Amino acid sequence: MEEINNIEVVPCTESNYLKPFRVHYNQNGTKKSWDFMRTHDSVSVLIFNTTSHCFILVKQFRPAVYMCEWEKKKTKTSQGAEKTEEGDASESQEGQSAPAEASSSPWPPASAGVTYELCAGLVDKPDLSLEEIARQEVLEECGYDVPASKLKRITSYRSGVGVTGSKQTMFYAEVSDDNCVSAGGGEPGEGELIEVVKVPLHEAMTFAYDERIPKTMGVIFSFIWFHNNMSPKYKISTNV
Ligand SMILES: O=c1ccn([C@@H]2O[C@H](COP(=O)(O)OP(=O)(O)O[C@H]3O[C@H](CO)[C@@H](O)[C@H](O)[C@H]3O)[C@@H](O)[C@H]2O)c(=O)[nH]1
Numbered sequence: 461m462e463e464i465n466n467i468e469v470v471p472c473t474e475s476n477y478l479k480p481f482r483v484h485y486n487q488n489g490t491k492k493s494w495d496f497m498r499t500h501d502s503v504s505v506l507i508f509n510t511t512s513h514c515f516i517l518v519k520q521f522r523p524a525v526y527m528c529e530w531e532k533k534k535t536k537t538s539q540g541a542e543k544t545e546e547g548d549a550s551e552s553q554e555g556q557s558a559p560a561e562a563s564s565s566p567w568p569p570a571s572a573g574v575t576y577e578l579c580a581g582l583v584d585k586p587d588l589s590l591e592e593i594a595r596q597e598v599l600e601e602c603g604y605d606v607p608a609s610k611l612k613r614i615t616s617y618r619s620g621v622g623v624t625g626s627k628q629t630m631f632y633a634e635v636s637d638d639n640c641v642s643a644g645g646g647e648p649g650e651g652e653l654i655e656v657v658k659v660p661l662h663e664a665m666t667f668a669y670d671e672r673i674p675k676t677m678g679v680i681f682s683f684i685w686f687h688n689n690m691s692p693k694y695k696i697s698t699n700v
């Protein structure tokens with residue numbers, strides 16, 4: 461279980477990861493403007509372990525998700541406070557250092573920011589191919605050593621269209637227990653704290669559609685892709 465504390469929210473004026481811009485343009489004679497972020501493209505990898513017939517996912521604390529949950533809780537609490545005229549869950553409590561667990565805290569529990577995802581990474585090394593970047597992420601995050609040539613490209617898509625427009629390329633990697641060389645967990649030097657999670661093949665579709673399990677679209681799409689393309693090979697019967 462994560463322990464998240466000393467939370468402080470500040471304006472982001474300079475970043476290695478994103479840059480906000482506003483573009484003005486004319487579309488069919490109408491003057492318009494749009495605010496967007498420039499960010500890195502990314503790769504993601506659906507990993508299937510043929511020894512255990514499980515998908516290998518990662519689970520990690522996502523500050524952006526956590527802050528959305530915080531906004532939601534803040535709105536609910538202040539609506540409740542208005543009704544009962546008690547308590548104050550305003551932003552004045554930002555920066556408090558108690559663990560974000562107690563129910564009286566304005567902060568949701570840390571688990572509110574934890575999501576299930578495909579192994580994924582930013583395309584931030586210009587000298588490496590997408591396959592090579594994906595290979596490194598599989599090794600660092602999940603502990604499987606597979607050659608880049610064994611990564612099968614599934615497809616690519618815009619991972620966001622309103623705010624970033626960045627592209628994600630998705631790969632499929634079949635691994636076995638023999639390829640497992642470490643516990644994974646991410647790059648400690650980068651402060652990554654990643655939990656490797658196995659989802660058994662026969663539970664995948666139920667997992668994908670269970671809204672109580674916070675996850676990315678990539679997980680849902682790739683499980684369906686596997687169901688449509690690989691099911692005969694692994695003789696699975698799933699109810700979609
Ligand atoms: O504000 C930031 C952003 C990134 N980092 C660092 O950069 C690393 C980025 O990790 P990486 O594994 O390269 O990327 P992910 O965070 O896993 O993001 C990928 O995976 C996400 C989930 O699929 C997608 O949404 C993203 O588009 C995709 O880039 C993090 O661990 C941090 O070390 C920071 O410290 N601060």
Ligand SMILES: [Mg+2]
Pocket residue numbers: 579580581582601
């Ligand atoms: Mg990652």
